[in-house]
């Protein structure tokens with residue numbers, strides 16, 4: 001499974017679901033770019049109907065040659081011997097079953113975030129993957145961005161802002177939920193709807209990435225205080241504080257589907273300065289600016305800006321990493337390891353326990 005073409009590995013993808021994220025992901029990983037680390041082939045598409053699958057290909061992947069095989073069900077993708085890895089782009093509540101089905105067919109998996117509804121489901125999926133000896137990873141693409149690697153180096157190797165003390169991160173999108181049809185996954189608690197699993201998971205990820213030094217992961221377990229605003233059974237806003245007892249660091253992290261966050265969505269404060277991170281949203285950072293310690297007497301403050309323009313959307317960073325893992329016959333990725341996926345879901349579970357959001361599947 002997976003192969004080497006000249007110097008870079010080739011991976012043949014089977015895509016499950018033809019919604020928004022599947023369109024972004026497939027377009028991005030098949031677009032031409034400079035010095036790709038892997039070759040990605042969209043081998044098959046699984047959709048609830050053939051017409052929807054064909055429309056997806058003609059709308060989003062019209063130039064692929066050969067064109068992907070389109071199936072009117074998901075099982076045919078799992079069964080296709082030409083598919084190396086299954087990309088799961090369905091609503092979170094369906095990830096568990098779709099992962100289990102793909103694993104049963106012996107396929108590797110890249111599964112969108114939130115990986116599952118809760119940590120219990122994730123444990124079941126990860127155990128099944130281990131049993132079948134297949135690769136599996138949560139598609140938390142943010143962690144693979146060069147900006148994140150650079151920022152962590154600035155924080156914990158170069159220590160440009162001294163000792164990190166506090167982090168404020170917000171991911172808000174104005175989703176106008178009430179205008180959506182009842183069938184929308186963003187409205188339906190049975191599909192895992194709510195700001196926390198959809199976008200709060202990014203705010204949490206930023207908190208973990210910026211408050212924890214490379215040595216501390218994953219041994220330091222933060223204490224959590226959380227609150228949620230619930231409307232029609234879904235959390236329209238979640239706010240949570242992570243406190244690390246060993247260092248005393250705090251992260252104030254928020255998500256909402258009611259208003260959009262301004263471009264500067266993240267502030268990291270240290271003893272010797274602070275950093276502002278900018279982007280169209282917390283999932284797509286574009287730059288960060290490092291400022292010295294605030295001098296109340298100074299009239300202007302000069303910051304140093306680090307910009308990270310990416311080709312396309314940047315989904316290929318995670319896809320390339322997965323192709324390399326599979327070419328090396330690895331079952332887990334070091335940037336998004338299984339233990340971290342579980343830890344994230346355990347924290348999300350605790351936020352929901354305190355905030356009150358429950359999914360119908362949880363009783």
Ligand SMILES: NC(=O)c1ccc[n+]([C@@H]2O[C@H](COP(=O)([O-])OP(=O)(O)OC[C@H]3O[C@@H](n4cnc5c(N)ncnc54)[C@H](OP(=O)(O)O)[C@@H]3O)[C@@H](O)[C@H]2O)c1
Pocket residue numbers: 016017018019020021022046047048049052053089090091092094112113114139141185191197198283
């Ligand atoms: N990484 C990112 O930046 C990012 C961005 C957006 C979303 N996501 C994640 O990707 C997943 C899908 O989100 P999306 O925005 O792409 O959703 P979406 O546009 O609603 O698409 C989901 C697709 O899943 C399939 N599906 C199967 N059963 C379904 C059901 N009962 N209800 C709705 N859809 C069903 C449908 O495809 P077929 O009819 O073709 O089978 C549908 O088009 C979520 O877990 C979300 O968190 C990630």
